[in-house]
Amino acid sequence: MPAESPPVDSQAAADRQSVFSAHGVTKTYHMGEVDVHALRGVDLELASGEFIVLLGPSGSGKSTLLNILGGLDTPTEGQIRYRGETLTDFDDAALTRYRRRAVGFVFQFYNLIPSLTARENVALITDIAKNPMDPAEALALVDLEDRIDHFPAQMSGGEQQRVAIARAVAKRPDVLLCDEPTGALDVHTGVLVLDAIQRINAELGATTAVITHNASIADMADRVVHISDGRIASIDRNETKKVASELVW
Numbered sequence: 117m118p119a120e121s122p123p124v125d126s127q128a129a130a131d132r133q134s135v136f137s138a139h140g141v142t143k144t145y146h147m148g149e150v151d152v153h154a155l156r157g158v159d160l161e162l163a164s165g166e167f168i169v170l171l172g173p174s175g176s177g178k179s180t181l182l183n184i185l186g187g188l189d190t191p192t193e194g195q196i197r198y199r200g201e202t203l204t205d206f207d208d209a210a211l212t213r214y215r216r217r218a219v220g221f222v223f224q225f226y227n228l229i230p231s232l233t234a235r236e237n238v239a240l241i242t243d244i245a246k247n248p249m250d251p252a253e254a255l256a257l258v259d260l261e262d263r264i265d266h267f268p269a270q271m272s273g274g275e276q277q278r279v280a281i282a283r284a285v286a287k288r289p290d291v292l293l294c295d296e297p298t299g300a301l302d303v304h305t306g307v308l309v310l311d312a313i314q315r316i317n318a319e320l321g322a323t324t325a326v327i328t329h330n331a332s333i334a335d336m337a338d339r340v341v342h343i344s345d346g347r348i349a350s351i352d353r354n355e356t357k358k359v360a361s362e363l364v365w
């Protein structure tokens with residue numbers, strides 16, 4: 117490169133590639149006289165379209181980190197940038213807009229409304245989103261096109277979780293955050309749910325983070341983030357990724 121080339125705006129270039137950039141993130145919960153240090157200084161970069169798995173013992177801070185990235189909680193200290201904006205400077209209204217526009221959440225328990233069909237459960241979100249898919253399209257993405265008018269009680273746990281995934285992705289989120297999405301499911305059903313998450317990561321390009329206690333799920337990830345006692349203990353990169361149906365646990 118010639119010496120007289122104009123300086124590249126490296127911060128702007130980095131912001132385009134990076135979805136999250138977390139620096140020195142701590143979270144302390146004050147429980148009466150006791151301080152619980154859930155996060156003790158987390159630095160993490162997440163690239164656009166990346167699939168990461170978060171592994172770590174119970175109480176190590178995985179959910180706290182995911183909730184902070186998703187704007188459900190705020191750190192005690194530290195900075196998080198989201199696509200070039202400083203998430204940690206957002207006020208409540210900006211955090212609400214961010215969650216609605218950019219983040220899809222999937223939890224261990226599906227939180228579907230029992231009196232609404234699969235389509236109606238997904239429509240609850242598409243009704244308040246800016247550029248949503250049709251609920252039927254979202255349900256087709258998780259292979260539930262023939263269950264569209266069924267109620268939760270008429271579906272298996274894995275099918276209900278896939279409705280919850282359809283609900284999370286129908287707004288075309290930039291990031292998909294999953295907290296133990298297969299925690300309540302058997303192996304076979306868990307694989308179907310993971311397959312749906314993997315296809316959404318690939319087809320919609322949603323940057324995806326999955327918390328699990330199941331180390332074999334780590335084989336699906338681009339990178340595996342090991343959390344221990346509120347810190348990132350190590351990060352491994354998988355040279356090759358497995359598809360959900362290849363997982364053994």
Ligand SMILES: Nc1ncnc2c1ncn2[C@@H]1O[C@H](COP(=O)(O)OP(=O)(O)OP(=O)(O)O)[C@@H](O)[C@H]1O
Pocket residue numbers: 145146147152153154172173174175176177178179180181
């Ligand atoms: N709202 C809260 N108030 C007080 N303490 C909390 C709160 N949320 C989390 N904690 C504490 O922070 C620590 C980290 O919790 P967190 O849920 O992030 O861990 P985790 O790794 O996700 O655990 P698990 O795998 O069991 O879900 C724990 O000691 C937990 O008890």
